[in-house]
Amino acid sequence: KQEVTQIPAALSVPEGENLVLNCSFTDSAIYNLQWFRQDPGKGLTSLLLIQSSQREQTSGRLNASLDKSSGRSTLYIAASQPGDSATYLCAVSSGNTPLVFGKGTRLSVIA
């Protein structure tokens, strides 16, 4: 059974800092991995999708990497801003199972 773990659970950084969020998964036979952003009490906004054959994806200040063999992904956020404050969720798709989510990393960017 696929399990997804995200470290750290919470992170607080000063504005302008670069940061890395970590995601690990137990079953490396995945189809893809998706990073989401969730604001308090809100829905999930898709940030990046990495197919299993890809190593990384970039969107603006965000860069996500995937090392399928070791069961790891990282989300790199460059030059963080207070508006980046949110919970970031990692989810993987594998087998016949739609997305399996981690618990998320709650990010606070302090102005």
Added chain:
Amino acid sequence: EPEVTQTPSHQVTQMGQEVILRCVPISNHLYFYWYRQILGQKVEFLVSFYNNEISEKSEIFDDQFSVERPDGSNFTLKIRSTKLEDSAMYFCASSEATYRGEAFFGQGTRLTVV
């Protein structure tokens, strides 16, 4: 930009009552999903739906739950007899292709069972 729309945004119901949560997926998407998130916990998969039938469901999705696509645009989740533990945020999602495709989520319906 196309988006998944869910109604209502918040529903309060008494234990034992039936509720229907509604979703309008993105128009050219073929796969539809329901997930839920109990406060403070992970987002959990409930059910996926393709070609007018359930393609996958989790252990959570028992006989109290049902899904339907009553017309060409709506996708509904019905809970027949709500329990206190059904209180959660329910998310609808859709994707263009299979589970390999990027999933787009709605803003959620917060269900409170009292």
